[in-house]
Amino acid sequence: MTASTPAPGADRDDTGRVVVLGGGLAGVACAHKLGDEGIAVTLVDRNNYHQFQPLLYQVATAQLPAEDIARPHRTIFRELPAVEIRTTQATGIDLEHRTVTLAGGEQVSGADLVIAAGARPEYFGVPGAAEHAFPLYSVADAERLRLHLQDMVRAGSEAGADAGLLDIVVVGGGPTGVEISGAITELMAALVATGRISTPGRIVLIDRGKTLLGGFSDKSHEYAHEKLSSDGADPRLTTGVTAVHADRVELDDGTSIRTRTVIWGGGESAASVIGTATGLKTGRGGRIDVLPDLSVEGHSHVYAVGDAANIPAKDGAILPQLGSVAQQAGLWAAENILRERRGDKREPFRYKDKGIMAMIGRNAAVAEVGRHRHQVEGPVAFAAWLGVHAMLLSGAHSKADAFLSWAWDYFDRDHAAIVEWSDTPQRIVWGDDSADVPHITVDRPGPDTTAGRS
Ligand SMILES: Cc1cc2nc3c(=O)[nH]c(=O)nc-3n(C[C@H](O)[C@H](O)[C@H](O)COP(=O)(O)OP(=O)(O)OC[C@H]3O[C@@H](n4cnc5c(N)ncnc54)[C@H](O)[C@@H]3O)c2cc1C
Structure with a gap:
């Protein structure tokens, strides 16, 4: 079940649901931790699978089939019934009500919102x-x-x-x-x-x-x-x-x-859905400048993590757009939500540098x-x-x-x-659920489903 849209001005969603926008490394880590603790989560992603970007080259050069680096969200969260998955494009973010608008107009809202929508390619206006x-x-x-x-x-x-x-x-x-x-x-x-x-x-x-x-x-x-x-x-x-x-x-x-x-x-910049959030402070690369506890200034129940965020390091610099930063920050946002719900203080993010x-x-x-x-x-x-x-x-x-x-x-x-230049490169023998194959479409997607890392 999806939490219904709050009345305008409603302060908190009493169900305690957390909406996580984006099921990449950051969003999955966050939703997993919360679901594990029995917190109701709605995870929104346009794809029905999580994709592992560090191995995209191997797919592009036919060294690995796409199915091996894309794992269905339903498989990842199979054991966590508290996590509801919505496979659809998010078209808008309302920070005040911690609400995400889905393609078709439906809205999902939560007591907390975690923005983990990643990035997209930045062409810097180069014609063509x-x-x-x-x-x-x-x-x-x-x-x-x-x-x-x-x-x-x-x-x-x-x-x-x-x-x-x-x-x-x-x-x-x-x-x-x-x-x-x-x-x-x-x-x-x-x-x-x-x-x-x-x-x-x-x-x-x-x-x-x-x-x-x-x-x-x-x-x-x-x-x-x-x-x-x-x-x-x-x-x-x-x-x-x-x-x-x-x-x-x-x-x-x-x-x-x-x-x-x-x-x-x-180059890359933040996912375009981030531009729909009015009043949001964005910085370098259109990413959301977050506070040390990963929340968004002025919206203490909204967090931003992973490639969508500029996360401050201890020395004041910004942490790089890396898988380990995204994964650890997603987990940390979940832990801060849990800390707060237990009545404890949130902690500033501490990155274990790999x-x-x-x-x-x-x-x-x-x-x-x-x-x-x-x-x-x-x-x-x-x-x-x-x-x-x-x-x-x-x-x-x-x-x-x-x-x-x-x-x-x-x-x-x-x-x-x-090297097999064929449609069936050598698969990884996962031994668990290799039969659960995600649906991957290669039609040229909208501007936000693609991006590049610099
Ligand atoms: C080619 C490449 C190679 C890389 N190699 C490495 C590496 O070797 N080591 C390393 O540490 N890092 C690497 N990275 C960086 C790393 O992959 C990223 O930092 C990390 O994946 C970011 O995680 P994320 O969860 O923030 O974003 P993502 O993993 O991009 O997840 C964002 C999710 O949000 C969803 N989403 C976005 N917008 C919407 C919307 N409007 N509606 C619905 N869903 C939406 C997307 O579908 C996606 O699933 C690489 C990146 C790339 C592109």
Whole structure:
């Protein structure tokens, strides 16, 4: 049952229900904790599944089927009857009444509202980018890119390298751009090694900055640059994209690159539904500036977490848009709601820093961990990446160890020999509920179902 719309001016919803907008890493962690404590929750998400963004590259490059990184919400919350799932688009937020308007006009409200709607791609007004570039923020984005690459490979292998159908431009040298460039260079090598194409396509990675992986140390910048270059990609720094067309991109140095595939990792901003909340204080990236306890100033029963929020760190900086920040903040918001209901004081969010890391390819990653950001690279960093991400996955999957064994098995073998350029990449053997497959549609969605991380 859904809590009904409160009368205008009603102060609290006496049912004690919590409305959670967004079923990503933050929203799932929050709803799970509350549901576990028997608190009635309404979880609203446009998709009937939770998606695990760190593995989108593997889906886009046919290393993993989409079903393995998208887990149905009904499965995640199967054991928690207190959590009601509403699979629909949210079209509005009313902070004062802690109410979310759903497509069709229905409203759901709660005693507390947790906004965990994530982000969307930010094209910074670059002409043609929204129409022609491929963002990589959702499973649908990854599937769309995979199907497009598949078409390009088929057409390109017939037309030959001169036709340039396999040439790819990646925009943005942050983790998204670096990781997808790494995955695609490996894919090209595998396609050549298995005889599917004779010459790999050109992969140009463009960024306005002076380095790749801007937020990382110089050592990591160099490692990423060298690894991608030695694998055949062409990182071009201090260069901006000024326009994207169906068949080329234009650059700010006056040149253009012929390509049918522009992958956008150029930036992100908060989910567009956040713009519907009048009186909301937003800051960098259109995200909600939250107080240290994760609530929204002036609306103490509204929380914002994950990629939708600017969450202050102890030193006053803003925490990065990372899975571990989202997951921990979602859980913390739930705990603050519980603390308050017990009559205790809310606590300011304390983030347990897992470090920053980027996977560039098989056994190739950079990781910077610990208080002093100790830098590691190569297989050690790759192992750290797997460990941290298995923990993140465990929020939605009961068998995160299945992910680890898939990963070791897959990445340990000769990649070129096993890449299957088919509709059925090797699945993870979850051993629990693999049959419960989410419904994923790859129709080009509205502007808010896709986004890119910078
Ligand atoms: C390509 C990529 C790779 C990444 N790799 C890593 C990595 O390696 N390590 C790492 O730590 N982090 C990584 N991240 C970042 C990490 O995935 C995010 O920080 C994290 O997923 C944010 O979680 P969230 O719950 O805030 O948002 P999301 O996971 O985006 O969830 C938001 C949810 O809200 C729903 N929603 C939004 N608007 C509406 C609406 N109007 N109506 C209904 N539902 C709505 C969406 O459908 C979605 O399910 C990556 C991100 C991307 C895009």
